[in-house]
Amino acid sequence: MKMENNLTDELLDDEFNLTEADENLNKYLTFISAELVYGIPIDNVVEIITNPGITSLPMVPSYVKGIMNLRGQIVPIIDIRQIMNKPVNEDAAITCVIILEIDSISIGVLVDTVLQVINVNNKLSDPPSKNLDFINGMTNLIDGTVMFSLDCQALISNK
Amino acid sequence: MNNGMDSMIDMYLFETNSLLEQLENIMLEAEKAKAFSSADIDEIFRIMHTIKGSSAMMEFDSISKVAHRFEDLFFIFRQNNTTDSLSEGMRKELFNLILRTNDFMRTEVAKIEQNEPISDNIDHFINDINTFIEKLNADEPSTLEAAEMTNAPAETNVTQNSAVLQSIPATASPYIVKILFDDGSGMEHLRAFIVKNAISDAIGNNFKFYPEDVEHNSETCNYIIDHGFFIFLDDESLMDATISAIKSAPNIASFEVIANPTVEATKTEEAKPELQQKEVTQSATAPVQNKSAKGSTPPAAQSQQAKQSIISVNLSKLDSLMAIVGEIVITESMVTSSPDLKGLKLDNFLKSTRQLRKLTDELQDIAMSMRMVPISGVFNKMNRIVRDMGQSLNKDVRLTIIGENTELDKTIVDSINDPLIHIVRNAMDHGIEETVEERLAAGKEPQGEIVLEAKHTGSDIMITIADDGVGVNTEKVLEKAKRNGILTKPESEYSKREILMLLLAPGFSTNETVTEYSGRGVGMDVVKQNIEKVGGIVSIESELGEGTCITLKIPLTLAIVDGMEIAVGKSTFTLPITNIRQSFKCTQEEIIYDSLGHEMIERMGNYYSIVRLHKLYNLETEVTDIEEGILVWVEASDISYCLFVDSFIGEQQVVVKPLPPYLNGFNIKNSGIAGCTILGDGNISIILDALSLQTAFENSL
Numbered sequence: 001m002k003m004e005n006n007l008t009d010e011l012l013d014d015e016f017n018l019t020e021a022d023e024n025l026n027k028y029l030t031f032i033s034a035e036l037v038y039g040i041p042i043d044n045v046v047e048i049i050t051n052p053g054i055t056s057l058p059m060v061p062s063y064v065k066g067i068m069n070l071r072g073q074i075v076p077i078i079d080i081r082q083i084m085n086k087p088v089n090e091d092a093a094i095t096c097v098i099i100l101e102i103d104s105i106s107i108g109v110l111v112d113t114v115l116q117v118i119n120v121n122n123k124l125s126d127p128p129s130k131n132l133d134f135i136n137g138m139t140n141l142i143d144g145t146v147m148f149s150l151d152c153q154a155l156i157s158n159k
Numbered sequence: 160m161n162n163g164m165d166s167m168i169d170m171y172l173f174e175t176n177s178l179l180e181q182l183e184n185i186m187l188e189a190e191k192a193k194a195f196s197s198a199d200i201d202e203i204f205r206i207m208h209t210i211k212g213s214s215a216m217m218e219f220d221s222i223s224k225v226a227h228r229f230e231d232l233f234f235i236f237r238q239n240n241t242t243d244s245l246s247e248g249m250r251k252e253l254f255n256l257i258l259r260t261n262d263f264m265r266t267e268v269a270k271i272e273q274n275e276p277i278s279d280n281i282d283h284f285i286n287d288i289n290t291f292i293e294k295l296n297a298d299e300p301s302t303l304e305a306a307e308m309t310n311a312p313a314e315t316n317v318t319q320n321s322a323v324l325q326s327i328p329a330t331a332s333p334y335i336v337k338i339l340f341d342d343g344s345g346m347e348h349l350r351a352f353i354v355k356n357a358i359s360d361a362i363g364n365n366f367k368f369y370p371e372d373v374e375h376n377s378e379t380c381n382y383i384i385d386h387g388f389f390i391f392l393d394d395e396s397l398m399d400a401t402i403s404a405i406k407s408a409p410n411i412a413s414f415e416v417i418a419n420p421t422v423e424a425t426k427t428e429e430a431k432p433e434l435q436q437k438e439v440t441q442s443a444t445a446p447v448q449n450k451s452a453k454g455s456t457p458p459a460a461q462s463q464q465a466k467q468s469i470i471s472v473n474l475s476k477l478d479s480l481m482a483i484v485g486e487i488v489i490t491e492s493m494v495t496s497s498p499d500l501k502g503l504k505l506d507n508f509l510k511s512t513r514q515l516r517k518l519t520d521e522l523q524d525i526a527m528s529m530r531m532v533p534i535s536g537v538f539n540k541m542n543r544i545v546r547d548m549g550q551s552l553n554k555d556v557r558l559t560i561i562g563e564n565t566e567l568d569k570t571i572v573d574s575i576n577d578p579l580i581h582i583v584r585n586a587m588d589h590g591i592e593e594t595v596e597e598r599l600a601a602g603k604e605p606q607g608e609i610v611l612e613a614k615h616t617g618s619d620i621m622i623t624i625a626d627d628g629v630g631v632n633t634e635k636v637l638e639k640a641k642r643n644g645i646l647t648k649p650e651s652e653y654s655k656r657e658i659l660m661l662l663l664a665p666g667f668s669t670n671e672t673v674t675e676y677s678g679r680g681v682g683m684d685v686v687k688q689n690i691e692k693v694g695g696i697v698s699i700e701s702e703l704g705e706g707t708c709i710t711l712k713i714p715l716t717l718a719i720v721d722g723m724e725i726a727v728g729k730s731t732f733t734l735p736i737t738n739i740r741q742s743f744k745c746t747q748e749e750i751i752y753d754s755l756g757h758e759m760i761e762r763m764g765n766y767y768s769i770v771r772l773h774k775l776y777n778l779e780t781e782v783t784d785i786e787e788g789i790l791v792w793v794e795a796s797d798i799s800y801c802l803f804v805d806s807f808i809g810e811q812q813v814v815v816k817p818l819p820p821y822l823n824g825f826n827i828k829n830s831g832i833a834g835c836t837i838l839g840d841g842n843i844s845i846i847l848d849a850l851s852l853q854t855a856f857e858n859s860l
Contacts, residue, residue: 074816105819106819
């Protein structure tokens with residue numbers, strides 16, 4: 001399955017490079033968490049909330065920060081730093097939550113800073129290590145930084 | 160049109176279902192009494208007649224055909240006014256036949272609900288009924304006559320009808336509009352009804368139409384095809400509006416404005432269209448016949464009038480009403496306890512808010528009561544199960560129902576249906592003794608008894624299912640549990656209560672063999688799960704040789720909870736008031752420690768463990784000294800403990816919101832959390848579940 005995807009991606013990429021059509025660009029929302037740049041497919045992003053009131057939940061893994069009230073809807077929040085095994089950002093002045101909708105499940109991810117929406121036109125490479133649970137690809141951005149693509153499916157699978 | 164169709168199907172389903180339910184109840188009652196009263200026969204006849212008519216109207220032919228034959232069958236009884244002349248065997252057969260028909264119709268109606276095609280294979284059914292009628296005729300010469308009489312009137316009825324239908328009744332209205340519908344457009348009577356409604360929208364109700372019973376009588380269909388649908392107008396000024404209404408209605412082939420020949424005739428003696436004239440002469444007798452034809456269905460008309468004070472509403476509308484009312488309750492407290500008001504002296508404002516609170520409370524009560532339905536629907540289904548199982552297992556059991564008018568939330572009624580069926584089946588299959596001899600030997604009445612009882616207890620409803628059968632053999636249960644490997648501690652340590660609770664454990668089925676009715680290994684644990692899903696509790700009591708009693712304790716409604724807001728550190732939790740027995744301060748001296756250092760306290764002669772919420776949930780708080788905080792004595796079903804919290808914030812009604820589905824993966828239901836709610840200030844408060852909190856506490860030790 002993965003092979004196939006890569007193949008088609010490659011084919012598509014070639015074609016795109018030839019035609020330089022705009023619509024084949026993949027849009028990602030990029031953000032920073034623990035000094036690394038991550039990207040989320042823009043289709044999954046609903047909105048960005050700063051400084052939400054988060055109610056913590058007892059007896060859940062520590063990366064589940066809690067739940068928040070998004071206009072009457074209860075949305076769980078998970079901390080990207082903690083699922084990436086980074087220390088918690090204790091002294092952040094502003095908390096930033098990106099609300100995602102993945103397979104009609106709403107979930108918020110806590111990040112350090114939201115960057116921008118970018119177009120990624122080269123295909124994503126597989127990360128060399130298979131130990132990264134929540135990453136399904138990486139690529140170089142125009143400014144030379146490396147972006148890790150967040151695996152949305154893995155996010156909601158409660159691992 | 161499509162929308163109209165949908166709501167018509169909805170109406171049809173609703174009506175037919177309630178009629179079938181009614182039929183079944185009559186049947187079961189009659190079976191107990193071993194005879195039909197003439198009122199029963201009339202009622203069944205009327206039910207079948209209505210089903211026949213409405214099914215034919217909706218073009219569900221198989222249902223209408225079966226109903227038709229059935230009507231014929233009951234016509235025989237109706238002529239005799241009794242079924243007393245039936246032999247024992249015949250009566251049994253009759254009851255079975257009726258119940259089978261009822262089942263058949265139910266399945267067909269269910270198919271319609273699911274949008275599946277209904278089955279055409281009804282021949283065997285019709286045959287069965289026919290054979291039965293033949294048997295009736297052969298067995299009973301007296302009924303034979305009746306049968307002949309039946310057939311005859313049935314036919315004359317039709318001819319009478321058609322005689323009526325050939326003409327329009329005499330009318331004083333000077334203008335007649337004759338409407339013909341497209342060939343083969345189907346359901347002409349309904350189309351006529353739509354046209355009639357369109358006209359009444361346009362000009363009000365000051366007109367007449369014929370046939371008059373197009374809405375209910377599908378037989379008018381043929382008349383309309385043959386002759387057309389007639390509108391009678393008194394005033395020429397209404398003509399334009401009427402015609403434009405007719406023009407805009409669908410499937411109209413043609414229409415024609417005719418000056419009323421009767422009126423014309425009296426005026427000018429000039430016979431206009433000959434055909435019309437002819438019809439007028441016939442119509443002189445028509446109204447009389449019309450009356451007699453109508454006479455056959457007065458009960459239908461009556462009951463419809465009685466029903467008019469009740470409307471049926473889509474449940475989703477009630478759901479959203481309930482949700483909005485819930486939000487209003489919250490918003491109300493959001494407004495009245497707004498931080499902006501702090502320190503202000505607002506006498507008038509407070510007066511108004513008190514008034515508002517009263518009104519919102521009332522609104523909430525009414526909204527809640529709209530969702531309440533009596534439990535009798537579910538209970539009455541058990542009659543059927545007891546009857547069917549009694550026959551096939553050859554056990555004589557009577558079902559006693561108490562408190563069937565107890566009302567509870569519609570969603571809860573639906574969700575206790577399956578568990579109840581299961582428990583009653585169990586009682587029939589395992590509870591009641593296999594043979595009458597066994598019962599007599601145990602000094603009991605030969606007839607077994609199952610008692611179904613529902614009653615209110617505060618904010619809960621208690622449903623008990625008790626049988627006077629063999630009771631549960633605790634030794635056998637223990638043995639079986641051991642074999643199945645579901646014991647968690649040594650056998651000798653199990654109390655009787657705990658052994659009975661083993662029956663509710665997954666994978667437990669005491670019966671050695673799987674029977675048709677119970678013992679599929681997915682027994683009582685499913686019952687337990689289903690009841691717990693609606694926040695209820697199952698408990699079992701049993702005495703060997705004396706019977707078993709299963710109690711379901713279920714909250715009346717799920718949506719709104721009276722809660723006590725409690726604070727632990729920076730967090731706010733909501734504890735349902737119903738779980739709180741008492742709250743108190745205690746001193747260090749009162750605390751008792753066990754060998755492991757766990758804290759306990761004595762209240763009213765019993766010892767209860769102290770659950771420190773901050774410790775259990777790992778919350779930071781300054782209140783760790785037992786003397787500083789407050790102890791809440793919590794009770795839930797059969798467990799009881801003391802919860803240590805920082806302080807009380809206050810009492811509040813809250814709307815329960817389920818936790819997001821994402822969190823279900825963390826087994827959050829077992830960590831003492833029932834859901835959450837949004838407080839007046841927009842913050843979230845977690846609703847505690849006293850029962851699973853205890854489990855979480857035990858697991859954390």
